[in-house]
Amino acid sequence: MVMTNVQPILTLKNITTKFGTSVVHEALDLDVNTGEILGLVGGSGAGKSVLLRTAIGLNKPTTGSVHLRAKQIGVLFQHGALFSSMTVAENVALPLFEHTSLSRNEALRLARLKLALVGLDSAAGERYPAELSGGMIKRAALARALIREPDMVFLDEPTAGLDPISAAAFDQLILTLSKALGLTVVLVTHDLDTLYAICDRVAVLAKKHIIAIDSLAKVAEHEDAWIQAYFHGPRGRAIIEQHSNQSANTAEN
Ligand SMILES: Nc1ncnc2c1ncn2[C@@H]1O[C@H](COP(=O)(O)OP(=O)(O)OP(=O)(O)O)[C@@H](O)[C@H]1O
Structure with a gap:
């Protein structure tokens, strides 16, 4: 048996982030694997952008540790x-x-x-x-x-504000570049299509920490109310249906 012991390219351990009395992250853990495209989702104000800033050292957590093992990072800021x-x-x-x-x-x-x-x-x-x-x-x-x-990029809502066709093209560009350049990608998104189209894993930030991190199919089954509403609300259901039709068509062709 081949034993692999590859360290995550990014490890956040037991992160707590406070602004004054407001606690944004509490006991938050997150590992990002080398070469993966990880989608980070969560409600507005859940602390996704702060988490990106923490990962890249622009925001110092109140407590906890950040180990970023990337040799060089690139960042696409939300309002960049x-x-x-x-x-x-x-x-x-x-x-x-x-x-x-x-x-x-x-x-x-x-x-x-x-x-x-x-x-x-x-x-x-x-x-x-x-x-x-x-x-x-x-x-x-x-x-x-x-x-x-x-070797690692952080993208904060890369497809926000794009029409669906341009957003899909941009998703494909991220996927192609990630595979061609061996890039690890962490992207914050509200876009379910992006999660389906390109993410290897999805992490959900809610209740101040990562409540689920897994393949999209597994995360969507999580019983948390926000996850259920996000993935199985009317919009989520429509997108799931559309993607399962696409997979069926691909399988037939
Ligand atoms: N420098 C700061 N000082 C004080 N509060 C801050 C600071 N930066 C962020 N916050 C607060 O932290 C919380 C999380 O903000 P953040 O921008 O990370 O949310 P988000 O999940 O990215 O939201 P959205 O999806 O709407 O972009 C918010 O309540 C925000 O007001």
Whole structure:
């Protein structure tokens, strides 16, 4: 028997996070496995964004420990808008301007390569953010998250604000890049389609900690009231039906 002893790329242990008297996380544990796409869901205000910030060291927990074993991370923030006064390529190159000694031209050349990777041509790179569609802006923000060759990325609501077709295309882009680049992905989402389409596991943040973490099918069976409402409410049921029809069609073809 082959014994594997691979450490999680991220381990959060017994995290408590307080802002004044308000407790956001309490006794929260979370492991993220190398190479997986983990979807983090939870009600509005449950503390998902704070959890991402804690994982990447932008928020120090009140107690508990964070072990992030990634060599390099990339982040797509929820409101991670691009700077309006810079071109798209300059926005993507910004982390290189700030953190490396690359020349401006070298940084911009790498930015254009990353833009191509996410499906944006060099003309888009020369434009200003206001001249791009919402979907193109998300792609540019993803290119910026990838610019320093991360082995792990954190995406806070990557498909929020996109129409369903653009959101599905963006999901597929995340999946393709994750597999091609061997990226570990943690993404916060409210989008059930994203969970079905690309997540290996789903973690549910409720009652100040991770109440369930498993495959989508197993998590959806959890008896917690929020989970039942989320996965088996009218919207959840419609999406489950749609995805089971899709699987049946794929199996037939
Ligand atoms: N720096 C801060 N100071 C004080 N309170 C904060 C701070 N950051 C977040 N909070 C509070 O922590 C709670 C969790 O916020 P968070 O943004 O993580 O929720 P969320 O699950 O990401 O919500 P949503 O799905 O609506 O984006 C909220 O009540 C928020 O007001």
